[in-house]
Amino acid sequence: MELTWSTEGLAPEDQFAYWADVVCEACAPLAPVRTRQHLTRSRWGEGLTGWVRAERLADSTPTEVVSCTQRLTHGPAEVRRGRDEQIFVNLQLDGTGRGEQDGRRCVVPPGSFAVFDTTRPYVLEFDESPDGSPWRVLSFKIPRDQMLALIPQPTLRTARTVDARSGAGVVAADMMTSVWRSRAQLSAAARLALDHACTEVIATALGAFEKEGDDRSSVDDATRASIARFVHERLPHGQVLAVEAARHVGISVRKLHQLYDGHETTFGATVRDLRLQRAARQLETGGPHVTVTDVANRWGFCDASHLNRAFKGKYGMSPTAYRESSSATVT
Amino acid sequence: MAVWDVASRPPHEQFGYWREVICEAFVPLTPSRIGDADDFRSRVETRPLAHLVRARLTSQPQRTSHGKGEVARTDGAYLFVNLQTAGTCAVEQGGRHALVQPGQFTVVDTAEPYRFQFDLPWRMVSYRIPHPLLGGRLDGMRRLTARAIDARGAGGVVAAVMSSLWELDNGLGAPDAELAMVSALGAVAGERAGAVSDRRAILRAEIERVVDAELSDPALCVATVSRRVGISPRTLHTVVSSGGVTFAAMVRRRRLERAAVLLADAGTGLAVTDIAASVGFDGPSSFSRAFRRQFGRSPTDLRRAPARGGQEVRAH
Secondary structure, three states, X not given: OEEXXXXXXXXXXXXXXXXXXXXXXXXXXXXEEOOHHHHHOOOOOOOOOEEEEEEOOOOOEEEEEEEOOEEEEEOHHHHHHOOOOEEEEEEEXXXXXXXXXXXXXXXXXXXXXXXXXXXXXXXXXXXXXXXXOOEEEEEEEEEHHHHHOOOOOOOOOOOXXXXXXXXXXXXXXXHHHHHHHOHHHOOHHHHHHHHHHHHHHHHHHHHHHHHHOOOHHHHHHHHHHHHHHHHHHHHHHOOOOHHHHHHHHOOOHHHHHHOOOOOOOOHHHHHHHHHHHHHHHHHHHOOOOOOHHHHHHHOOOXXXXXXXXHHHHHHOOOHHHHHHHHHOOOO | OEEEEHHHOOHHHHHHHHHHHHHHHOOOOEEEEOOOOOOOOOEEEEEEOOOOEEEEEEEOOEEEEEOHHHHHHOOOOEEEEEEEEXXXXXXXXXXXXXXXXXXXXXXXXXXXXXXXXEOOOEEEEEEEEEHHHHHHHHHHHHOOOOOOEEOOOHHHHHHHHHHHHHOOOOXXXXXXXXXXXXXXXXXXXXXXXXXXXXHHHHHHHHHHHHHHHOOOOOOOOHHHHHHHHOOOHHHHHHHHHOOOOOHHHHHHHHHHHHHHHHHHOHHHOOOHHHXXXXXXXXXXXHXXXXXXXXXXXXXXXXXXXXXXXXXXXXXX
């Protein structure tokens, strides 16, 4: 279902408040500001003109935002106000974006993207393009835990421009735009598959930064992340065997298991964790006729009691309790 | 990266070189030319990735056959995804055939015979995908072969990814980027399969709803339910058995689960015999027997000590 908001038809004095509400609703809590400098260099010298179009795929929500030169702040107050923990992948379509988070700054020209984490403060600034058209951004809102499971480093490299020099970055950008463009023609199954495919390929592009570190540990981190992405992609289609994962990333099975020596996790635990994530999602969205046994069977657990045990270990509650608590929240 | 261009040979040798080239670059294939021009201007550029092989081809009118002999001679098993960029391709595999226009793509499986016919000079982008890269999706993809698929919707994403992947260097991120291609293809395949399974799930839910409404009738049968839902008894059996049970077993389970809920709820004050009747059992002894087989204890035992939280006895 697509949602659109626009400042069209509003008087300038009402536009700001409306826009603030709109971006908060569609994206994250963000406070818009237009300073005198913004106004001077903008084609829109007063008020705030813009529109937003959002449409949820499955777990992630792509949102197209078009507006005039401004700054958007996700400050400490906004961090506290936020309900969900999300990652925003901001792909610049027109105009220029600038961002700042975790002490890093980036400049994002059209065709490039950068990511931001709503659990910490960040600032975004957008400029109209030199020919006077408004800036446009395609922003993918992705659940934070999903993204973190697929990238090498424990903390996400926020405010870093991923551009055309990174081949994986181009594939990610092209995939995001083509999925957005064809969203009306996608079946429910296709939306889910492409939603996850986008998250995986974005994670790949982000992980590419690890190539810069030559040392063993960052290559190992990158390989572990690559394995996680492979498992993530394969999971809905049957068993995920260590031998297949090893072949995919080009190492031996022995080396694959060694990669997890001295780490908190193992290959088996990575697979189990991702299975539990998918089970949790199905419990949230599956509907009342889907039983816990169905979910257990679907995601490779012998039976409901095995799923129960593993589920409590990860989420601290039973699958039934999880389903009840998630249906109580309005999405 | 490798480029073969027949222009390096004199015109009368060009078709022969092309025949060698396509076997070299792809899989055993036998081309036969259409028309009688002197030359056979053709070019192939290949760019291997981690597991995929990417190729761009230009050539002339011809028929290409991957017959039984070629299937036997093929090393390994692959799917080809061919995006037509100029000219047309008539493809045939597995009893299906289609005419692929520029902007469309088609899929063929080297493990079975297939044929192409190009009536005009043509160009295509062709990605060769080894079966193992597809994993559990392979069966779904096989159902996709020899169709002309538009670059719209999920097909549009496939075309965009193919175009994007062409430029990618074969580095650390390559295996993951290849997964993007596999996922996008899976989405296209899923579009055909998904329609079927969604419909089944909807029908199954409707059947269960009708059964639940008529549970108290001991004579509840396939004929009544299928008539009520508006499907044939055969369809009903197909849909119910795709959930792993027979109709009779499904009805029995729902009767027993509703009985368990009533028994566990101390407030009803109904006798066990009355509960049995209300869920459509003919007599109390057949009820007790069936109940014990399903839940491992007798109805009276359950009434005396219902499960904590009632979780065991949820009626679905």
